[in-house]
Amino acid sequence: MGAHVRSGALEIWTEQVGQGPDVLLIGGLGDTVESWQFQLDGLADRYRLTAFDNRGAGRTAMPAGPVTVAAMADDAAAVLDAHGIASAHVAGFSGGSIIGQELAARHPDRVRSLVLQSTWVVPDPYLRAWGRFIEWLIDAAPDERTFLEHFFLSIYTPRAHNDGTVAAIIDEVVDFPHKQSSDDLHRFLSAFWAHDGTGSLPTITAPTLVLAGGIDPTARPELGRAVADAIPGARFEVWETESHQPFQEVPDRWNARVAAFWDEVEAGSGTPAPRTAADHAADSAHPSPDRPQTRSG
Structure with a gap:
């Protein structure tokens, strides 16, 4: 069961499952707790996982005033406070990875380790151009389904589009009752285009694993490598056949990889487990994923 927790005047929707070392999951653009469903289901036997709706997404309102990555990082720290968590393994994807970076820089004692999926230091001209396209698409698309059909071309692999996975996700998003407004989407996006992690990243002391999809057209591998x-x-890995959100397309593989990393940190080495021959074979095998049953974006 989920519940709202307070950060100042903001009520943040959170859900927590499992037992074990604490993990905080941070979603991206417009994403809610549901985007992490495969992790909430697949890792709860080993970890206590906490996920939340970012400000302006799902069941968390968008407060008045400027929207900044720093404020969203403080929201994440407030979620930890509300649940009595001194420190946690933190994982974020896309915009959530930028929040995770800032959380680790602003609140280093709260971050046991850091997993950054599909991340960047500062948007380069290509990523900014893609962002402008998405901003245009938000307003130009005649309806939500049409927006998602085009937006998800940049998010999921051709495999996921062709096998029906994306169609199922779109159905779930359209049926989701807690909609994010177009205005809140614009404000959320603007915060990330304005953010530059150049100065904060070298101050991060948490053991860090950076993951990139080899065919991700947005957070491309060279952007992740720069982080x-x-x-x-920090350790950097490219999953050659994956795109922006492998934690949904190949959740069993993603869960195993990050769990191995967390286990290394818990054991005291702070060093990610090395990639194995099986990992490389999986990259080249174009695995058939389980179909995600979660909303995303």
């Missing part, structure tokens, strides 16, 4: 290069001791 890993900027964070002392």
